[in-house]
Amino acid sequence: MKMLTLKKMKHYEYKCSVCDGIEYKPSVFRALVTDILKSSDGWVKWGYSFRLHSPSSPEPSSTHPIIHIKLASDRFISDHGTSFNGMSIANCQTSEIHINYERWMSGAKKTNPQDPTRIRMSLNEYRAYVIRHEVGHILLGCTAEDHKTECVDGVAPIMMQQTRGVGDDCAPNTTPLEVDVPAD
Numbered sequence: 001m002k003m004l005t006l007k008k009m010k011h012y013e014y015k016c017s018v019c020d021g022i023e024y025k026p027s028v029f030r031a032l033v034t035d036i037l038k039s040s041d042g043w044v045k046w047g048y049s050f051r052l053h054s055p056s057s058p059e060p061s062s063t064h065p066i067i068h069i070k071l072a073s074d075r076f077i078s079d080h081g082t083s084f085n086g087m088s089i090a091n092c093q094t095s096e097i098h099i100n101y102e103r104w105m106s107g108a109k110k111t112n113p114q115d116p117t118r119i120r121m122s123l124n125e126y127r128a129y130v131i132r133h134e135v136g137h138i139l140l141g142c143t144a145e146d147h148k149t150e151c152v153d154g155v156a157p158i159m160m161q162q163t164r165g166v167g168d169d170c171a172p173n174t175t176p177l178e179v180d181v182p183a184d
Contacts, residue, residue: 012139013053014067019076022101029071036131043132046181048139065095067138069131072098087163090134092142097134104130108163108172121162121172128174132158140182152179 014037016030030052036042037050044050053066077089077098088099103109107126121129136159140146148157151170156162158176166172 010047011049011051012067013051014069015053016069017071019070019072019101021076022071022073024071024101024104032127033069033131036128037135039128041175042128043135043139043176046176067095067097067135069097069099069135071101071104073101088130088134090137090142092138095138097138099130099134103163108165121174125172125174126163129158129162129172132174132176133162136176136180148179152177 014033016026016033018024018026018029034050034052038044077087077100088097088103090097104127107123108121108129137146140159146159148160151157151160151166154169154171155177156166156170156173157180158173159180160166160170160173162172
């Protein structure tokens with residue numbers, strides 16, 4: 001079966017849900033995700049658009065998958081084949097994103113208190129970062145080049161892993177930079 005190449009598409013539908021056992025109102029999660037996805041400083045700035053999927057909409061075709069963003073426990077994420085220890089994940093084959101509930105509620109944190117990396121994101125900034133980062137994987141098609149490893153003029157690209165902090169020479173960032181956007 002041929003894998004979808006999503007990076008050429010610019011218009012996306014999405015839906016949001018909260019996994020069983022999570023005490024968080026689905027309507028609140030959906031509203032926050034919608035605000036982040038539709039913000040003019042996010043992926044919208046680079047020509048992407050997002051529309052909340054309606055149950056009355058036709059089912060997606062294989063060329064138009066719906067991005068499903070789920071708020072999930074670390075245990076749920078681990079039980080579904082990944083052990084990223086507190087991280088959120090995107091699955092490009094299913095267009096599913098699992099946002100780690102514990103991080104959603106507490107934000108970015110150092111794994112080791114002795115680690116010199118700095119965490120300088122508020123909770124709202126972290127939430128914007130993690131949604132945009134994981135959606136970025138779906139937009140980019142989950143290639144090896146998705147994750148960025150170098151800062152751009154002292155700023156972390158949105159596709160740089162920032163959940164556990166960034167080095168002293170790099171400022172955290174919640175918006176996609178030009179380096180994050182694939183060439184058409």
